[in-house]
Amino acid sequence: xRRRDSETPVNAAEGAPERAEAPPPVALTIDALGRKCPIxxxxxxQQINDVPMNATVAVLADDPAAFTDxxxxxxxxxxxxxGSYELPQGGWAIHVRRNY
Amino acid sequence: MAYFDAASSEPLxxxxxxxxxxxxxxxxxxxxxxxxxxxxxxxxxxxARAEAAELIGARPDExxxxxxxxxxxxxxxxxxxxxxxxxxxxxxxxxxxxxSVLQAGAAHEGDGGELEIxxxxxxxxxxxxxxxxxxxxxxxxxxxxxxxxxxxxxxxPVAEAAEACRAAGVPLLVDAAQTLGRLPVPPxxxxxxxxxxKWGGPAGVGVLAVRKGTRWRSPLPEDERERRRVPGFExxxxxxxxxxxxxxxxxxxxAENARLSAxxxxxxASVPRLVPDVEVVGDPVARAPHIVTFSCLYVAGEVILTELxxxxxxxxxxxxxxxxxxxxxxxxxxxxxxxxxNVRVSLPRGASEADVDRFLAVLPEIVxxxxxxxxxxxx
Numbered sequence: 001x002r003r004r005d006s007e008t009p010v011n012a013a014e015g016a017p018e019r020a021e022a023p024p025p026v027a028l029t030i031d032a033l034g035r036k037c038p039i040x041x042x043x044x045x046q047q048i049n050d051v052p053m054n055a056t057v058a059v060l061a062d063d064p065a066a067f068t069d070x071x072x073x074x075x076x077x078x079x080x081x082x083g084s085y086e087l088p089q090g091g092w093a094i095h096v097r098r099n100y
Numbered sequence: 101m102a103y104f105d106a107a108s109s110e111p112l113x114x115x116x117x118x119x120x121x122x123x124x125x126x127x128x129x130x131x132x133x134x135x136x137x138x139x140x141x142x143x144x145x146x147x148a149r150a151e152a153a154e155l156i157g158a159r160p161d162e163x164x165x166x167x168x169x170x171x172x173x174x175x176x177x178x179x180x181x182x183x184x185x186x187x188x189x190x191x192x193x194x195x196x197x198x199x200s201v202l203q204a205g206a207a208h209e210g211d212g213g214e215l216e217i218x219x220x221x222x223x224x225x226x227x228x229x230x231x232x233x234x235x236x237x238x239x240x241x242x243x244x245x246x247x248x249x250x251x252x253x254x255x256x257p258v259a260e261a262a263e264a265c266r267a268a269g270v271p272l273l274v275d276a277a278q279t280l281g282r283l284p285v286p287p288x289x290x291x292x293x294x295x296x297x298k299w300g301g302p303a304g305v306g307v308l309a310v311r312k313g314t315r316w317r318s319p320l321p322e323d324e325r326e327r328r329r330v331p332g333f334e335x336x337x338x339x340x341x342x343x344x345x346x347x348x349x350x351x352x353x354x355a356e357n358a359r360l361s362a363x364x365x366x367x368x369a370s371v372p373r374l375v376p377d378v379e380v381v382g383d384p385v386a387r388a389p390h391i392v393t394f395s396c397l398y399v400a401g402e403v404i405l406t407e408l409x410x411x412x413x414x415x416x417x418x419x420x421x422x423x424x425x426x427x428x429x430x431x432x433x434x435x436x437x438x439x440x441x442n443v444r445v446s447l448p449r450g451a452s453e454a455d456v457d458r459f460l461a462v463l464p465e466i467v468x469x470x471x472x473x474x475x476x477x478x479x
Contacts, residue, residue: 037400037440038440038441039474042476046475065428068438069428071436072437075436076397
């Protein structure tokens with residue numbers, strides 16, 4: 001069974017990512033802060049095809065459901081969950097690589 | 101209306117209703133007193149206890165009746181931790197246990213104890229090796245594992261967990277709320293809990309069985325009732341009705357399980373075929389016979405429940421993401437599956453094939469409409 005672990009998971013216990021290992025550049029940032037699920041996922045689904053193949057989209061979200069649901073969406077839609085990075089103001093930047 | 105929320109509460113079994121009505125008068129007196137009516141009340145209570153014990157594989161003096169399944173869990177967890185305080189203060193529990201178990205664990209933590217959560221796989225099943233390793237750690241006073249998950253139906257490896265607990269000398273509390281009256285009780289438990297309204301008995305009755313030899317001390321002020329395990333006046337008529345329902349359910353279980361399980365299989369197979377972008381979650385084979393859960397992408401849980409209610413279906417959901425103060429279901433979160441758009445269908449005794457067919461007929465259009473309202477067009 002495939003696990004949903006990303007390559008560089010960051011969680012609250014480990015704190016914010018170090019500058020040295022900052023996430024790779026993103027082609028598009030979707031600001032879904034303050035939006036409740038499933039809105040962040042709907043925004044991601046509607047915009048992922050706006051970036052080139054293999055490019056990364058960052059979804060900024062602070063609904064706790066998004067932390068689980070964006071990676072689950074990636075698994076269901078065969079895109080790649082790169083990692084989830086804590087934001088200083090709360091919430092996460094959830095990075096998704098377009099696979100097709 | 102089709103009622104598909106048995107995992108929340110099973111409708112009252114006819115045998116329970118009949119027993120309740122006759123016991124309301126016959127068992128109204130205080131079973132602790134010494135006059136004739138009291139003796140009659142006590143006799144009915146003790147007869148119910150003996151029958152319940154036989155049905156769950158316990159001795160009568162190991163069985164107590166509580167005021168709810170939640171109270172049974174709270175007393176089971178905290179009482180065992182208190183009884184084993186000298187052995188250590190660690191409690192181990194699966195990540196998808198019922199909130200009553202996790203909340204009792206949180207209370208234990210608040211009291212300076214330790215709670216270790218063992219994770220689950222994507223089907224919602226705890227890793228037996230991880231559970232065994234957690235149980236074997238120094239100072240473990242109690243381990244908790246449910247028989248089947250209440251949100252997704254997945255059966256837990258209770259027999260393996262019980263073996264690991266036996267080897268480590270740690271008592272195992274088994275929360276059998278979703279399977280009592282439906283499936284045999286797995287062997288090896290030290291403490292067993294259940295809830296009568298989940299098997300067709302009246303609400304307000306729980307079962308707490310503590311195996312002889314398991315150290316247990318009441319975490320509540322002492323009271324003479326139920327062998328000092330459960331404080332408060334016994335609701336004897338409700339207990340009598342609860343046990344009548346348990347006996348009736350156990351007798352029907354084999355035939356009814358096969359029928360409901362086939363209906364669940366139909367839902368599991370049909371929903372992904374009829375509705376695009378749906379994930380059916382939970383173990384497809386090792387599962388409770390009556391529960392099936394699926395999640396619809398791009399749909400808010402509350403919205404779909406409201407639409408299904410309007411179409412005549414009472415279903416439940418682990419989604420709570422549209423309400424700003426609520427967290428998503430800890431079960432779905434621990435599994436790593438979608439927490440939004442979740443629909444749990446749990447079939448009560450007697451659920452009809454025609455109702456399941458009607459559900460499958462109306463679902464695709466409802467999901468399409470809900471998605472269209474937020475600008476998502478189905479492929």
